[in-house]
Amino acid sequence: MPRAGLDPAAVVAAGAALADEVGLAGLTMGSLAERLGVRPPSLYKHVDGLEDLTRRIAVLALGEAAEAIGGAVQGYAGRDALEAAARAFRAFVLEHPGRYAATIGVEPSGPDDPLTTESRRALGAFTAVLRGYGIAESETDHALRMLRSLFHGFATLQVGGGFRWSADVDESFEWLIAFVDRGLRALGTPPSTAAPAAAP
Amino acid sequence: MPRAGLDPAAVVAAGAALADEVGLAGLTMGSLAERLGVRPPSLYKHVDGLEDLTRRIAVLALGEAAEAIGGAVQGYAGRDALEAAARAFRAFVLEHPGRYAATIGVEPSGPDDPLTTESRRALGAFTAVLRGYGIAESETDHALRMLRSLFHGFATLQVGGGFRWSADVDESFEWLIAFVDRGLRALGTPPSTAAPAAAP
DNA sequence: AGGTTTGGCTAATGGGAGTAGCTTTTAGCT
DNA sequence: AGCTAAAAGCTACTCCCATTAGCCAAACCT
Numbered sequence: 530m531p532r533a534g535l536d537p538a539a540v541v542a543a544g545a546a547l548a549d550e551v552g553l554a555g556l557t558m559g560s561l562a563e564r565l566g567v568r569p570p571s572l573y574k575h576v577d578g579l580e581d582l583t584r585r586i587a588v589l590a591l592g593e594a595a596e597a598i599g600g601a602v603q604g605y606a607g608r609d610a611l612e613a614a615a616r617a618f619r620a621f622v623l624e625h626p627g628r629y630a631a632t633i634g635v636e637p638s639g640p641d642d643p644l645t646t647e648s649r650r651a652l653g654a655f656t657a658v659l660r661g662y663g664i665a666e667s668e669t670d671h672a673l674r675m676l677r678s679l680f681h682g683f684a685t686l687q688v689g690g691g692f693r694w695s696a697d698v699d700e701s702f703e704w705l706i707a708f709v710d711r712g713l714r715a716l717g718t719p720p721s722t723a724a725p726a727a728a729p
Numbered sequence: 730m731p732r733a734g735l736d737p738a739a740v741v742a743a744g745a746a747l748a749d750e751v752g753l754a755g756l757t758m759g760s761l762a763e764r765l766g767v768r769p770p771s772l773y774k775h776v777d778g779l780e781d782l783t784r785r786i787a788v789l790a791l792g793e794a795a796e797a798i799g800g801a802v803q804g805y806a807g808r809d810a811l812e813a814a815a816r817a818f819r820a821f822v823l824e825h826p827g828r829y830a831a832t833i834g835v836e837p838s839g840p841d842d843p844l845t846t847e848s849r850r851a852l853g854a855f856t857a858v859l860r861g862y863g864i865a866e867s868e869t870d871h872a873l874r875m876l877r878s879l880f881h882g883f884a885t886l887q888v889g890g891g892f893r894w895s896a897d898v899d900e901s902f903e904w905l906i907a908f909v910d911r912g913l914r915a916l917g918t919p920p921s922t923a924a925p926a927a928a929p
Numbered sequence: 930a931g932g933t934t935t936g937g938c939t940a941a942t943g944g945g946a947g948t949a950g951c952t953t954t955t956a957g958c959t
Numbered sequence: 960a961g962c963t964a965a966a967a968g969c970t971a972c973t974c975c976c977a978t979t980a981g982c983c984a985a986a987c988c989t
Contacts, residue, residue: 670896682882
């Protein structure tokens with residue numbers, strides 16, 4: 530029988546694409562094998578089972594998200610950077626719901642786990658946004674968690690069909706960005722702008 | 730064989746408890762049947778399958794959450810109400826992660842679905858909080874979604890082990906409440922307090 | 930008591946994850 | 960070119976889970 534020419538990367542990429550199409554729950558070894566023109570057991574030559582597969586999809590997704598958000602933020606600061614990051618994040622989740630779902634609830638096994646590295650990278654993009662607001666060192670962790678919670682919550686509620694009633698979702702998202710921007714500005718001291726009380 | 734004395738409510742309650750213990754993914758017809766001292770097929774006399782079971786658990790959870798949050802808010806307004814609601818919500822999710830997970834991604838089938846009713850009730854508690862801030866009518870939907878996203882995101886990230894690094898999670902949550910409070914106060918006009926520019 | 934409803938059971942089906950062990954392709958070496 | 964060995968498929972299982980069919984006994988209701 531001819532070989533399919535698979536390798537771990539190809540299997541993971543196909544798995545990620547399939548998860549985006551049919552949802553993470555619809556990603557099974559059977560469905561993925563069919564998509565790749567192969568029988569289910571063959572996949573175990575490239576991937577260590579379903580759990581390992583979703584783990585690798587999560588790593589892929591975090592890298593892509595970090596790339597997208599980091600790239601979108603480039604050259605911006607303050608509200609512009611916040612907007613860019615928020616929009617890039619939401620666009621990623623809406624375009625790749627399956628990939629994103631794979632990132633939820635995966636536990637990095639240690640500090641050298643690629644999952645840890647990619648997580649940090651994705652987080653770094655948001656940290657850069659906060660830097661532009663001049664948030665105090667002691668508060669960046671909290672502010673970071675706030676941003677993460679807010680965007681994660683909004684995106685997952687939306688893809689989960691959680692916003693059912695009246696108002697326009699895009700409009701809510703813009704409102705939310707404005708809300709956070711005001712809050713962060715009130716909190717921070719822009720680093721390269723005039724200091725609040727410079728001379729005595 | 731002696732009867733086990735089950736009914737739908739008992740099955741749902743046991744299912745919710747089991748889900749809280751072992752996670753929603755660990756809730757299977759087999760594990761629940763074992764817990765109830767019964768064989769798996771017997772459960773189908775009370776519940777219409779696993780999907781129906783999680784649906785009913787979601788209804789139960791929404792009702793309990795609405796009760797808890799609504800009760801916590803009673804008699805408070807402004808920041809006190811926000812704090813009470815936020816803490817009650819988070820406590821509920823942390824104590825009942827399985828139940829809460831069941832509420833995510835369930836689609837109400839129509840306006841008379843009990844799921845719809847209970848959702849509204851839970852949402853109502855947060856609406857009450859916003860009322861205390863005097864948010865403009867046109868913005869309550871957005872503000873509501875913001876609160877929901879934020880608390881949902883924070884709670885799910887925490888139970889999913891999403892907050893791994895340094896800072897204290899409880900502290901972050903308090904910080905987050907303060908942040909939202911400032912934002913909402915900046916936004917609203919307290920209804921029963923002096924109007925901002927009363928006489929010309 | 931007698932009949933009906935109800936709630937439990939066993940047995941079986943279908944599908945998904947994962948393993949064992951065989952076979953063929955393919956790449957590398959001589 | 961020919962040989963060998965690793966790699967990449969495959970078939971044939973096993974086990975677990977959800978669900979259905981059909982049987983039988985308990986509880987209830989006159």
